[in-house]
Amino acid sequence: DEYVAFGGRPARTAALSAEGEIGQWLRALPAVAVVGDTVFAHAGLLPDAARLLGVEGANSALRRVLLPESHGLGAWEDDPAVPWCDGDGAAVVAATPPASSSVVAANSTTTAAESDRGRPCLTERRAKRLVNGDSGPLWTRAFAQHDEAAACALAAASLAEITAARAARGEPPVSRMVVGHTPQRDGAPSLRCGGALVLNDVGLSRWISDGGAVAATEIVGGDVRRIVGVAD
Structure with missing residues (x-):
């Protein structure tokens, strides 16, 4: 039992807290990462967050939400990875121009104020909501x-925003997103949108499904395939 391994429930809670060794390590890890042409995110990066924050901004903002002030990350408005608004709603740090002229309406969570230069910017409160709210990359x-059409539209819009930001830095495009957070009832990864969206949470823990499911997604070049096994 996991509680026994930690020496009891209070000890486990302390270890995983923002002041605990394991908790600090976990909170310092990126919530969104790009490997090759694949974006990995715990729950997924929706178009608004991809447009307003991007991969680096989302990770930086989440660290500020999850880690205590004692870690010395400084003031929110000093973070160069996030396009902050000043008191008049003007961008303090210029945001990456959007990849498209429209944002997908489905599940839209836009919370940006538009600066006098027409570029999006965020207040601290709105940035926190964007990364740690119900529509954030953790939740x-x-x-x-969403149904296939809506989910694929969201994925395509997010990938386009991330690709645009990477292109501005001379980096190659991204072509798919792999997410977890929502266990698949059949115990196998779900490939949506022709493989451009992979739902990779299969309920590995025995507490999620009967006995736990063992499965993985293999990505080789442009090929995406499911590998499904059976737990002992």
Whole structure:
């Protein structure tokens, strides 16, 4: 039992807290990462967050939400990865121009104020809501619960925003997103949108499904395939 391994429930809670060794390590890890041409995010990065924050901004903002002030991250408005608004709603740090002229309406969570230069910017309160609210990269279930057309539209818009930001830095495009957070009832990864969206939470823990499911997604070049096994 996991509680026994930690020496009891209070000890486990302390270890995983923002002041605990394991908790600090976990909170310092990126919530969104790009490997090759694949975006990995716990629950997924919706178009608004991809447009307003991008991969680096989302990770930086989440660290500020999850880690205590004692870690010395400084003031929110000093973070160069996030396009902050000043008191008049003007951008303090210029945001990356959007990849498209429109934002997908489905599950839209836009909270940006528009600066006098027409570029999006965020207040601290809105940035916190964008990354740690119900539609943030740790909690959204939009990619799993929307129908195919809506989920694929969201994924395509997010990938386009991330690709545009990477192109501005001379980096190659991204072509798919792999997300977890919502266990698949059949114990196998779900490939949506022709493989451009992968739902990879299969309920590995025995507490999620009967006995736990063992499965993985293999990505080789442009090929995406499911590998499904059976737990002992």
